[in-house]
Amino acid sequence: MAKESPVSLKNLTVLGKEHLPSGGGFMILPSRLDHLDLMRLEALLGGRPVVYLLEQGAALDEELKAHLEKENVHAMAIVPHATDPGAYRAAVRGELKDGSVIIYLPAQAAAVTAPFTTVPGTKLEFLLKADVPVLPLQVMLKEEATTPVGPRHDADDRIFAFGALLQGEDVNLAAYQESMLKLSEQAFSSSSALDMHLAYAVLRGLKKHGSSNYVVDGKDEKTLRFDKVLAAAMALSRVVKRETLKRRVAIILPPGIGGLICNLAVLFAGKVPVNLNFTAGRAAIDSAIRRGELDRFLTADIFVRKMQSFPWPPSKQLILIERLMPKMKISIGIWLALSKLLPSALLALLLGIPKKGGSTEATLLFTSGSSGEPKGVALTHRNLMANVTQFGNRLAMDRTDSILGSLPLFHSFGCTVTLWYPIIYGLHLVTYPSPLEVKKIAELVEKHRVSLMIATPTFLRGYLRGVNREQLASLKLLVTGAEKLPTTVAEAFETKFGKRVLEGYGLTETSPVSNVNLPDPAPIGDEEKGYVWLPSHRQGSVGQILHGLAVKITHPETGAPQPLHQSGMIWFKGPNVFEGYLNDPKRTAEVIQDGWFRTGDIGRIDLDGFLYIEGRLSRFSKIAGEMVPHETVEEALVKAMGLENESSRKIAVVGVPDVDKGEALILLTAMPGGPEHQEILDLRYRLLDKGMPPLWIPKKMIRVADIPVLASGKLDVQGCEKIARAAAGV
Numbered sequence: 143m144a145k146e147s148p149v150s151l152k153n154l155t156v157l158g159k160e161h162l163p164s165g166g167g168f169m170i171l172p173s174r175l176d177h178l179d180l181m182r183l184e185a186l187l188g189g190r191p192v193v194y195l196l197e198q199g200a201a202l203d204e205e206l207k208a209h210l211e212k213e214n215v216h217a218m219a220i221v222p223h224a225t226d227p228g229a230y231r232a233a234v235r236g237e238l239k240d241g242s243v244i245i246y247l248p249a250q251a252a253a254v255t256a257p258f259t260t261v262p263g264t265k266l267e268f269l270l271k272a273d274v275p276v277l278p279l280q281v282m283l284k285e286e287a288t289t290p291v292g293p294r295h296d297a298d299d300r301i302f303a304f305g306a307l308l309q310g311e312d313v314n315l316a317a318y319q320e321s322m323l324k325l326s327e328q329a330f331s332s333s334s335a336l337d338m339h340l341a342y343a344v345l346r347g348l349k350k351h352g353s354s355n356y357v358v359d360g361k362d363e364k365t366l367r368f369d370k371v372l373a374a375a376m377a378l379s380r381v382v383k384r385e386t387l388k389r390r391v392a393i394i395l396p397p398g399i400g401g402l403i404c405n406l407a408v409l410f411a412g413k414v415p416v417n418l419n420f421t422a423g424r425a426a427i428d429s430a431i432r433r434g435e436l437d438r439f440l441t442a443d444i445f446v447r448k449m450q451s452f453p454w455p456p457s458k459q460l461i462l463i464e465r466l467m468p469k470m471k472i473s474i475g476i477w478l479a480l481s482k483l484l485p486s487a488l489l490a491l492l493l494g495i496p497k498k499g500g501s502t503e504a505t506l507l508f509t510s511g512s513s514g515e516p517k518g519v520a521l522t523h524r525n526l527m528a529n530v531t532q533f534g535n536r537l538a539m540d541r542t543d544s545i546l547g548s549l550p551l552f553h554s555f556g557c558t559v560t561l562w563y564p565i566i567y568g569l570h571l572v573t574y575p576s577p578l579e580v581k582k583i584a585e586l587v588e589k590h591r592v593s594l595m596i597a598t599p600t601f602l603r604g605y606l607r608g609v610n611r612e613q614l615a616s617l618k619l620l621v622t623g624a625e626k627l628p629t630t631v632a633e634a635f636e637t638k639f640g641k642r643v644l645e646g647y648g649l650t651e652t653s654p655v656s657n658v659n660l661p662d663p664a665p666i667g668d669e670e671k672g673y674v675w676l677p678s679h680r681q682g683s684v685g686q687i688l689h690g691l692a693v694k695i696t697h698p699e700t701g702a703p704q705p706l707h708q709s710g711m712i713w714f715k716g717p718n719v720f721e722g723y724l725n726d727p728k729r730t731a732e733v734i735q736d737g738w739f740r741t742g743d744i745g746r747i748d749l750d751g752f753l754y755i756e757g758r759l760s761r762f763s764k765i766a767g768e769m770v771p772h773e774t775v776e777e778a779l780v781k782a783m784g785l786e787n788e789s790s791r792k793i794a795v796v797g798v799p800d801v802d803k804g805e806a807l808i809l810l811t812a813m814p815g816g817p818e819h820q821e822i823l824d825l826r827y828r829l830l831d832k833g834m835p836p837l838w839i840p841k842k843m844i845r846v847a848d849i850p851v852l853a854s855g856k857l858d859v860q861g862c863e864k865i866a867r868a869a870a871g872v
Contacts, residue, residue, distance in 0.1 A: 151186075165241060198221045201671055218234075341410055353368075372478075394418050545594040546596070548583055550853055555624070621644045651720045652739070659683065690718070692716060710745075711741070770797075
């Protein structure tokens with residue numbers, strides 16, 4: 143190995159250094175490695191003999207190429223698709239006999255930002271066929287673990303995270319991926335930027351992007367620049383602080399300028415915003431108010447009159463913003479002037495906002511209750527800062543882009559993705575109070591050149607009628623979540639609008655985003671010249687895992703560990719994962735174990751890190767010992783019944799107890815038709831002809847006026863089960 147001048151390690155954070163073996167030969171498989179990283183790695187190896195492993199003709203950066211051409215540098219080149227695995231294994235083992243360390247050099251890759259790895263799964267599979275001890279190394283850029291309002295990092299700032307040495311049976315792709323995901327979580331979690339107080343972060347964002355970005359209220363076309371949003375929120379925060387000594391404040395408003403300012407004001411007042419689900423039943427709302435210990439409610443006159451069914455508290459507990467804000471013009475003007483004159487740190491000092499939030503509660507959300515009683519999810523400042531950073535850096539949008547905010551603010555996507563994210567990253571925010579009014583939303587998308595739209599499959603169906611292709615032309619990203627994306631909806635949308643629907647995944651408990659599909663990257667060169675191309679989208683999956691999130695799979699019934707590539711219960715661990723349900727240690731203990739969160743969803747990961755959700759455990763039925771996924775059955779029924787172009791959900795499948803087989807499937811349908819008994823027989827024959835197993839075919843059909851759906855767009859599983867159980871007499 144050629145002698146190099148000493149390399150500085152001052153910009154390097156090393157995690158898991160104790161995993162570096164002191165003796166014996168082994169192979170290091172990194173997520174990526176440039177020339178400077180290689181020099182640092184060799185310095186950490188302390189002068190041990192090194193052999194470089196690369197693919198013949200691989201595209202490497204010029205400095206790496208120059209390094210390989212030096213005297214005494216030993217390298218071995220392979221051609222994975224042509225090299226005999228046996229010969230490769232023998233060659234690698236021969237190099238390790240004298241205790242050398244083999245370092246694999248990944249080729250330059252075309253990838254979207256913050257990739258999990260720059261080595262394709264098929265190549266990793268081949269490399270692991272050497273069947274020698276493997277040391278996983280996650281190399282993360284420090285800038286991938288911070289936001290535009292966080293600390294600045296040099297381009298050379300890195301985090302090296304070494305995993306435990308993989309040996310014997312553990313030298314396989316699933317074990318390597320699981321280790322690399324854990325290392326990604328460790329590296330990302332080490333960032334001090336994640337401890338920033340959310341109020342401090344949004345204050346910095348509003349000030350930084352104050353004159354360049356704005357929010358549009360689509361209801362009345364009112365536009366407000368971020369600097370004026372900041373001034374109004376700071377002025378209102380003083381009122382909120384005076385009005386209550388309680389730590390949490392309720393907000394009952396749809397998406398819009400008012401809802402945005404109220405959430406900011408509560409944060410700036412040093413309190414916790416609680417956006418209440420005003421579409422929930424009275425019992426659920428009363429429970430949220432009681433458990434949240436809420437005594438003040440930010441809302442508007444017009445909303446109080448509109449939501450007559452809401453259990454409104456006495457008027458003295460209401461803070462009606464449209465009455466209050468006109469009286470605050472002088473106060474808002476003063477705060478606007480101060481925001482122009484003073485730096486963010488001094489403004490925060492005036493407001494009493496600390497710089498660090500860490501594990502203290504930042505917001506309280508209540509789960510949708512789609513399959514049970516709503517639970518209080520207390521998300522911390524660290525949870526929200528982590529998640530905004532995770533998907534913000536993955537999406538890589540800029541300050542000329544616009545995001546549509548139409549999902550309810552009590553919905554985790556509506557809160558994190560369309561409130562905190564655009565402010566911190568500096569995107570225009572175009573709001574509308576209801577995601578159901580698709581024609582109006584399409585007009586706003588066209589008028590304001592919206593780049594990013596978040597929706598649910600239920601809401602997307604509405605765009606298939608009455609919306610022109612040209613109206614959605616500006617969209618760069620159309621991401622759907624909350625429920626499984628039916629292939630029929632995705633195909634119909636792409637056919638009509640020429641826009642691929644990118645499915646993502648997340649839960650309230652993960653703040654919420656954990657996965658997202660993105661448009662595939664453009665090639666950076668001819669693959670024949672050794673460049674690697676990494677996919678960012680895979681149909682049927684919910685996308686790759688975001689940086690900073692570890693994943694494991696267990697058997698859904700026994701809890702035994704399973705390989706990532708085998709279907710089972712999905713568990714997450716990361717700084718965006720919540721710490722527990724509000725005042726509910728029993729339900730917390732059911733889902734949190736040693737820092738791992740049990741999602742309740744069944745799925746698997748493929749060789750490139752894409753996650754496939756096969757269904758929520760509550761949406762499986764165990765029939766004669768076999769696990770039957772309701773969503774898969776529903777998709778087959780949509781095709782069999784010719785419902786691909788329906789603008790609203792017309793069917794739902796639920797399970798009910800059955801004496802003979804444990805459970806039976808019931809089909810709820812909102813479609814008119816003839817005798818139910820005859821129709822279910824006809825459907826049965828059609829599905830059998832398509833190859834569906836007999837156990838997967840619904841036993842009974844029930845006609846309903848409408849399929850129960852929650853305000854978030856999710857299927858109301860509880861509501862459907864009540865109907866099915868009543869009809870089945872169980």
